[in-house]
Amino acid sequence: MDPKQCVSACSGFLIACLLAFTLQIIFFSPISPDLIELPPPSSSASHLLPTNTHLQRVIKLGEGYLKDPEDVCVDRNGVVYTATRDGWVKRLHKNGTWQDWKFIDGHALFGITTTMENDLIVCDAEKGLLKVSENGVLTVLAAHVNGSKIRFANDVIEASDRSLYFSVSSTKFGFDNLYLDVLEAKPHGQLLKYDPSSNETSILLDGLAFANGVAISRDEDYLIVCETWKFRCLKYWLKGETRGETEIFVQNLPGGPDNINLAPDGSFWIAIVEFRSNVLDFVHTSKASKHVLAAFPKLYKLISPVHRKATVINVAADGSIIRKFQDPKGKVMSFVTSAFEFEDHLYLGSLNSNFIGKLPLKAA
Ligand SMILES: [Ca+2]
Numbered sequence: 505m506d507p508k509q510c511v512s513a514c515s516g517f518l519i520a521c522l523l524a525f526t527l528q529i530i531f532f533s534p535i536s537p538d539l540i541e542l543p544p545p546s547s548s549a550s551h552l553l554p555t556n557t558h559l560q561r562v563i564k565l566g567e568g569y570l571k572d573p574e575d576v577c578v579d580r581n582g583v584v585y586t587a588t589r590d591g592w593v594k595r596l597h598k599n600g601t602w603q604d605w606k607f608i609d610g611h612a613l614f615g616i617t618t619t620m621e622n623d624l625i626v627c628d629a630e631k632g633l634l635k636v637s638e639n640g641v642l643t644v645l646a647a648h649v650n651g652s653k654i655r656f657a658n659d660v661i662e663a664s665d666r667s668l669y670f671s672v673s674s675t676k677f678g679f680d681n682l683y684l685d686v687l688e689a690k691p692h693g694q695l696l697k698y699d700p701s702s703n704e705t706s707i708l709l710d711g712l713a714f715a716n717g718v719a720i721s722r723d724e725d726y727l728i729v730c731e732t733w734k735f736r737c738l739k740y741w742l743k744g745e746t747r748g749e750t751e752i753f754v755q756n757l758p759g760g761p762d763n764i765n766l767a768p769d770g771s772f773w774i775a776i777v778e779f780r781s782n783v784l785d786f787v788h789t790s791k792a793s794k795h796v797l798a799a800f801p802k803l804y805k806l807i808s809p810v811h812r813k814a815t816v817i818n819v820a821a822d823g824s825i826i827r828k829f830q831d832p833k834g835k836v837m838s839f840v841t842s843a844f845e846f847e848d849h850l851y852l853g854s855l856n857s858n859f860i861g862k863l864p865l866k867a868a
């Protein structure tokens with residue numbers, strides 16, 4: 505074969521390989537993606553508040569002892585609870601000692617809340633909605649809804665009638681494939697209600713964009729559910745003429761809202777995950793790049809900006825953003841997923857830290 509023939513045979517072979525590779529990626533892709541157009545980050549109302557480094561001033565609780573504590577809550581006695589990636593529910597007693605309280609197993613424990621009976625409710629993205637009673641007995645409250653397995657319970661809150669409202673982030677993808685839900689950008693999330701008197705679980709809202717944090721207003725007239733990759737939170741009315749209806753509570757957030765908690769003054773603390781970057785914004789405009797990233801999770805990890813910073817915002821009951829606390833370069837904390845106010849301190853959970861951050865609010 506002369507060199508010219510050799511070059512053309514080689515390039516033909518390479519093109520065929522490339523074509524086969526492309527077809528393989530598209531036809532065997534785990535996602536059927538939609539494109540989304542994101543508003544410029546500078547258009548977010550939170551932009552009006554100055555960038556700051558308040559979250560760099562946190563006191564580190566349980567450093568080295570807690571593996572990625574996603575959510576945190578404090579009971580009425582001041583005991584701090586969290587669920588960690590190694591399958592434990594751990595708690596910090598008032599005297600400063602940590603306790604490995606309950607081993608649940610698995611690596612997908614997320615939102616937690618304490619109840620009026622001082623039980624702890626845990627969202628397990630593999631097992632469903634769980635209860636750990638004060639004496640440590642574990643019960644699965646809800647593993648199915650309408651005959652389907654609950655696969656990605658994310659956050660939960662109790663109402664005064666003891667009903668539990670909880671989010672399911674995706675009915676299609678589990679925790680290990682969270683990135684596929686973001687890439688597919690189709691709303692597979694739900695808001696569910698568990699009724700303890702009948703032991704039944706029902707679907708209140710369907711078609712949510714990665715349903716995440718849930719919180720109930722001080723008067724219990726509405727509930728807020730966060731939609732992470734739509735950068736907004738919805739208000740779902742629990743009382744009054746509009747009961748059962750939904751409206752936007754806050755939108756165009758500077759990143760993906762994760763967990764939300766009611767503050768004592770009736771406002772809400774929302775942890776904002778960094779989901780915006782030039783690369784990721786571009787990816788949302790290109791189906792081909794979504795398929796490529798879906799095929800190479802390591803590549804997605806490489807471009808994912810979640811570890812680059814931490815942001816927490818305080819949103820008034822009317823939906824206006826009042827305060828913003830940041831670690832803009834992720835120096836001390838990044839990927840903060842939860843902020844819970846108790847006795848003038850903010851307790852911060854993160855999917856990228858080995859401690860809980862405690863921020864004095866008066867000094868911040
Ligand atoms: Ca929670």
Ligand SMILES: [Ca+2]
Pocket residue numbers: 574614615658659716717762763841
């Ligand atoms: Ca969450």
